[in-house]
Amino acid sequence: MTVTAPVVKRPVEQAAPEAVKHRNPVRWVVLAVLLALLLLMVGPLAAVAVNAFKSPADYAANGPLSIPAGLYWDGIVDFWNRVDFGRKLWNSFVTSLTVAVLGVVLSILNAYALGIGRVRGRVWFLVFFLVANLLPQEALVYPLYYMSKEAGLYDSLIAIVVIFTVIQSAFGTYLLTSVYAEFPRELLDAAAVDGAGKWRTLWRVVVPVSGPTLAVLFTFFFIWTWNEFFLPLVFLVSNDNQTVPVALGVLQGDKMMDATTTSASALIGIVPAIIFFLIFQRTLTRGIAAGAIK
Amino acid sequence: MAGRVKTDRGYAVYLIPGVLASLAVIVVPLAMTVYTSFTKWNGVGEQRWIGFDNYTRLFGDSLFWGSFTNIGLLVIAMAVIPTLLGLVLAAVLFDYVAKKFGDRWAGLFRSGYYLPQVLPVAVTGIVWSWILHPSYGSLNKILDTVGLGSLARNWLGDEDYALYSVMAVMIWFQLGYPIVMFMSGLSRIDPSLYEAADLDGATWWQRFRKITVHMIKPEFYVVLVTTTIAALKIFGQVFVLTKGGPANSTLVPSYFAYENFFERAQVGYGSAISTVLTVLIVILAFLFLRLQHRSDSLR
Numbered sequence: 001m002t003v004t005a006p007v008v009k010r011p012v013e014q015a016a017p018e019a020v021k022h023r024n025p026v027r028w029v030v031l032a033v034l035l036a037l038l039l040l041m042v043g044p045l046a047a048v049a050v051n052a053f054k055s056p057a058d059y060a061a062n063g064p065l066s067i068p069a070g071l072y073w074d075g076i077v078d079f080w081n082r083v084d085f086g087r088k089l090w091n092s093f094v095t096s097l098t099v100a101v102l103g104v105v106l107s108i109l110n111a112y113a114l115g116i117g118r119v120r121g122r123v124w125f126l127v128f129f130l131v132a133n134l135l136p137q138e139a140l141v142y143p144l145y146y147m148s149k150e151a152g153l154y155d156s157l158i159a160i161v162v163i164f165t166v167i168q169s170a171f172g173t174y175l176l177t178s179v180y181a182e183f184p185r186e187l188l189d190a191a192a193v194d195g196a197g198k199w200r201t202l203w204r205v206v207v208p209v210s211g212p213t214l215a216v217l218f219t220f221f222f223i224w225t226w227n228e229f230f231l232p233l234v235f236l237v238s239n240d241n242q243t244v245p246v247a248l249g250v251l252q253g254d255k256m257m258d259a260t261t262t263s264a265s266a267l268i269g270i271v272p273a274i275i276f277f278l279i280f281q282r283t284l285t286r287g288i289a290a291g292a293i294k
Numbered sequence: 295m296a297g298r299v300k301t302d303r304g305y306a307v308y309l310i311p312g313v314l315a316s317l318a319v320i321v322v323p324l325a326m327t328v329y330t331s332f333t334k335w336n337g338v339g340e341q342r343w344i345g346f347d348n349y350t351r352l353f354g355d356s357l358f359w360g361s362f363t364n365i366g367l368l369v370i371a372m373a374v375i376p377t378l379l380g381l382v383l384a385a386v387l388f389d390y391v392a393k394k395f396g397d398r399w400a401g402l403f404r405s406g407y408y409l410p411q412v413l414p415v416a417v418t419g420i421v422w423s424w425i426l427h428p429s430y431g432s433l434n435k436i437l438d439t440v441g442l443g444s445l446a447r448n449w450l451g452d453e454d455y456a457l458y459s460v461m462a463v464m465i466w467f468q469l470g471y472p473i474v475m476f477m478s479g480l481s482r483i484d485p486s487l488y489e490a491a492d493l494d495g496a497t498w499w500q501r502f503r504k505i506t507v508h509m510i511k512p513e514f515y516v517v518l519v520t521t522t523i524a525a526l527k528i529f530g531q532v533f534v535l536t537k538g539g540p541a542n543s544t545l546v547p548s549y550f551a552y553e554n555f556f557e558r559a560q561v562g563y564g565s566a567i568s569t570v571l572t573v574l575i576v577i578l579a580f581l582f583l584r585l586q587h588r589s590d591s592l593r
Contacts, residue, residue: 027390027394027395030386030390030391031391031395034383034386034387034391034403037383037407038403038406038407040466041406041407041409041410041466041469041470042406042409044421044422044425044466045409045410045413045421047425047432048421048424051424059430063430063435064430064431064432064435065432065435065436065439106311106312106315109308109309109311109312110308110309110312112305112308113305113306113307113308113309114309116305117304117305117306117308118305119305119306119309120306125309128316129316130579131576131579132316132320134523134575134576134579135320135324135572135575135576136526136527136548136568136571136572136575137527137529138527138529138547138548138551138552138564138567138568138571138572139323139324139327139568139569139571139572140319140320140323140324140327141552141555141568142323142326142327142330142337142555142561142564142565142568143322143323143324143326143327143330144319144323145555146326146337147323162315162319163319165315166315166316166318166319166320167319167320169312169315170316170320173312198304198305198308202308223412226414227413227414227415229414229415229416229529229530229533230529230530230548230552233533234552234556244414245414245415245416245417245530246416248414248416248417248420249416249419249420249530249533249534252419252420252423252534253537258430259424259427259430262420262423262424262427263424265420266417266420266421266424269413269414269416269417269420270413270417270421273412273413273414273417274409274412274413276412277409277412281405
C-alpha cells in the first residue's frame with residue numbers, strides 16, 4: 001500500500017499551475033475518487049506482481065503487503081519448469097494465431113457473399129450468425145466432445161482450432177457484413193470494368209480496402225481465443241496439449257500451490273495478456289468502437 | 295443504392311465453406327443437445343427416450359432454481375452495476391477530466407480501468423483467489439493491519455459470503471468494458487451541443503441527463519445486452535474461484551451443466567440445463583433487440 005502515496009501526489013503537482021486560475025475543491029475530490037478507483041482496479045495485479053518475487057520465507061515473515069526483501073526468481077522459475085510453461089505458451093500461441101487467420105478468412109468469405117453479394121435470404125443468415133455468436137458453449141460442448149472422440153480429434157489442438165474458427169467467424173461475419181454492405185460500389189464497378197472476376201475483386205480490391213477492419217477482427221479473434229477457458233478445459237486433457245488458461249486454472253486448489261507459487265502463476269498468466277494489450281492497444285480501442293456502432 | 299444492385303447468384307458459392315463449417319460445429323451439435331435433453335444417457339451406453347422427464351426433474355430441482363437465483367445476482371454484478379457506474383465514469387472522464395486535466399489523464403484512467411478486461415478469466419480467478427485466501431490472502435491481512443481483523447472472513451469458503459465475493463470480483467472484472475464503449479460513443483457527440491447547453495447555464499448533471507444519456511442510447515443497449523448474456527454464460531471465474539461451492543452457494547447454470555456432463559455422466563440432464571439456458575439467452579437477445587429497435591424509431 002505504501003507504493004500508492006507518490007502516485008496520488010504526482011497529478012496534484014503537475015496540474016497545479018492550471019489550478020491557480022480557478023481553485024475549485026470539486027476537481028480534486030473528483031480526481032481523488034478516480035485515483036482511488038484506479039488503485040482498486042490495478043492494485044490487485046500490482047500486488048500479484050510484487051509477491052511473485054518474494055521467497056516463501058519472506059512471505060511468511062512479512063506477509064503480502066511488504067516490499068520484497070530481494071528479487072527472488074526461484075518461485076517463478078520453479079513454477080515455469082514444473083508446468084512446462086513454455087510448451088503451454090506455444091500451444092496457446094499456435095492455436096490463437098491459426099484461429100485468428102482462419103477466422104478472418106472465413107468471415108471475409110461469408111461477408112463477401114452477404115454484404116457485397118447480397119445473396120438471397122441474407123437477413124436470415126445474419127440472424128443465424130448473430131444467434132450462433134450468442135449461444136452458450138454448454139449447448140454445444142457435449143456433442144462436440146463426442147464427435148471429436150469419434151473422429152480421433154479429442155485432446156487435440158486441431159479440434160479447438162476448428163471449433164473456435166467457426167465460433168469467432170460468426171461474430172466476424174456479423175460485423176464485417178455491415179461494413180461490406182456500405183462498401184463503395186464504384187470500386188467494385190471499376191474492378192469489373194477492368195475485367196476482374198469476383199474472386200480477384202475480393203482479394204485485390206475488397207480485402208485491401210477493408211484492411212483496418214480486418215486487423216481489428218484479427219486482434220479480437222487472437223485475444224479471445226487466447227483467453228478461452230471452457231472448451232479448452234474440456235478438450236485438452238493431457239499436459240502437453242493444455243493452453244495457458246487451462247494449465248493455470250486446473251492447478252488452483254492444488255496442494256503445491258502456496259502463496260508465492262500462486263502469485264507466480266498468476267503473474268506469468270498476466271504478462272502475455274498485457275504484452276498483447278500493449279501491442280494491440282490502438283487497434284483494440286478503435287475496434288471496440290466499431291463493434292459498438294453495428 | 296440498394297435498388298440498383300441485383301442479387302447475383304455468383305456470390306452464393308462464397309457462403310459454402312461458412313455454411314458447412316457452421317453446420318458441423320453449431321447447428322448439428324445444438325440439435326443433438328436438444329435431442330439429448332429428452333433422453334437418459336450416460337455418454338457411452340444406449341440413449342433412451344424419456345420425453346420431458348429431464349425437464350420435470352429440472353423444474354423440481356432446488357439446485358437448478360438456486361443456480362438461476364445466483365445468476366440473477368450475477369447479472370446485477372456483471373451487467374447492471376458496471377453499466378450504470380460505467381456510464382457515470384465515462385461521462386466524468388469525457389466531459390470533466392478530459393477538459394479540466396487533459397485528454398492524457400482521461401486516456402490513462404480509461405486504460406487502467408480496462409486492464410482487468412484483457413486478462414484471461416481463469417487468470418483473474420487466480421489473482422482473486424490469492425487475494426481472498428483465508429489464511430495468506432492480502433484482504434484479511436489488510437483488515438488485520440488497519441485494526442479491523444474482526445471483519446476478516448473466509449471470503450470464498452463461507453457459504454454466506456462466497457457469492458458476494460464472486461459478485462465483487464465480477465464488478466471489478468467488467469467495469470472497464472462499459473467505460474470504453476461509452477467513451478467511444480461520447481466522442482461522436484457534436485461538441486456544440488455541450489457548448490449550447492453551457493451557454494444556457496446547464497449544470498454538469500443536467501448535461502449528463504439531457505445530452506450524454508440520450509445520445510449514447512445505442513451503446514447503452516449494446517452494453518446491457520452483451521454484459522447480461524456474458525453473465526448468463528459465466529463459467530471460468532466460478533470454476534477457478536469456488537467450483538460452485540461451498541454447499542452450492544455459488545452454483546451457476548453453466549457449471550451445473552458441466553458437472554452433469556463430465557462429473558456425474560448425466561448427459562441427458564446436463565443437456566436439459568444447457569437447453570433451458572440457451573432458450574433464455576436467445577429470448578433475452580431478441581427482447582433487447584426489439585427494445586433497441588423501438589427506441590431507435592422513437593427518436
